Amino acid sequence: xxxxxxxxxxxxxxxxxxxxxxxxxxxxxxxxxxxxxxxxxxxxxxxxxxxxxxxxxxxxxxxxxxxxxxxxxxxxxxxxxxxxxxxxxxxxxxxxxxxxxxxxxxxxxxxxxxxxxxxxxxxxxxxxxxxxxxxxxxxxxxxxxxxxxxxxxxxxxxxxxxxxxxxxxxxxxxxxxxxxxxxxxxxxxxxxxxxxxxxxxxxxxxxxxxxxxxxxxxxxxxxxxxxxxxxxxxxxxxxxxxxxxxxxxxxxxxxxxxxxxxxxxxxxxxxxxxxxxxxxxxxxxxxxxxxxxxxxxxxxxxxxxxxxxxxxxxxx
Numbered sequence: 001x002x003x004x005x006x007x008x009x010x011x012x013x014x015x016x017x018x019x020x021x022x023x024x025x026x027x028x029x030x031x032x033x034x035x036x037x038x039x040x041x042x043x044x045x046x047x048x049x050x051x052x053x054x055x056x057x058x059x060x061x062x063x064x065x066x067x068x069x070x071x072x073x074x075x076x077x078x079x080x081x082x083x084x085x086x087x088x089x090x091x092x093x094x095x096x097x098x099x100x101x102x103x104x105x106x107x108x109x110x111x112x113x114x115x116x117x118x119x120x121x122x123x124x125x126x127x128x129x130x131x132x133x134x135x136x137x138x139x140x141x142x143x144x145x146x147x148x149x150x151x152x153x154x155x156x157x158x159x160x161x162x163x164x165x166x167x168x169x170x171x172x173x174x175x176x177x178x179x180x181x182x183x184x185x186x187x188x189x190x191x192x193x194x195x196x197x198x199x200x201x202x203x204x205x206x207x208x209x210x211x212x213x214x215x216x217x218x219x220x221x222x223x224x225x226x227x228x229x230x231x232x233x234x235x236x237x238x239x240x241x242x243x244x245x246x247x248x249x250x251x252x253x254x255x256x257x258x259x260x261x262x263x264x265x266x267x268x269x270x271x272x273x274x275x276x277x278x279x280x281x282x283x284x285x286x287x288x289x290x291x292x293x294x295x296x297x298x299x300x301x302x303x304x305x306x307x308x309x310x311x312x313x314x315x316x
Contacts, residue, residue: 005193007315009099013199014275016209023101033062037102040244049246071241078117081110105281113188129165151179198282201293226250
């Protein structure tokens, strides 16, 4: 029965591990099209800080969920799931294979296991916590979450205040912990015949790649990119887009909150921490195939390994 399910390929891993290049080569081999699972690349004019793939780098492989929102618009997991599934339907209609590529594990999980998001939004409750965030800060509302749902607090960084507020909102409206809801949903049987690849490499090498990437972003104009966003969209730290690594630190620098030296230090430090959290997330996932780039040291070997896995799973 498994081979009757629609095929789906996922390529993920920590930031800067090299997902983009490998996904392009795999798409060429299996007649695939790529859907971005990145919470920043959805935004127009946010190219440098998100390490967004260029048109030339796409090599004529169709990409979805890139440059679809303005920086002052909101984006969340439920919207990602909706748009991703629409893109997949379009890809299937052309008898091609969707390849979800990106490092946002919860977004990927929502599609692979068809996670249900209860409609529990409430403006009054959300606004209450937003006011508390403005008045008392991110650590305060993160502490509130820790009191009622420690597991969620452990998995959500205090700076990701939108998710913190969402978890508090869910608890207040339902009396249930959103972590328990998510755990239940994780037990869903996937509607897809999928191969879930997680790329990884030596930790020191990964951190070196992160440092070099940040330096390159600054060299090619990250500061000017954020200045443009301030001028055109009047962006501020309350916007979802400005919670992104690289953008919030440079925004703080431009607004005189911190020095440039401090901003660069924070970007590098927090990106390393983010990569570590990503790897922790993927280790908890079930049915994943790790692609160790220390063992499979060149792209050709990595591609051969992945193609064999896809053949074994009857995806190709």
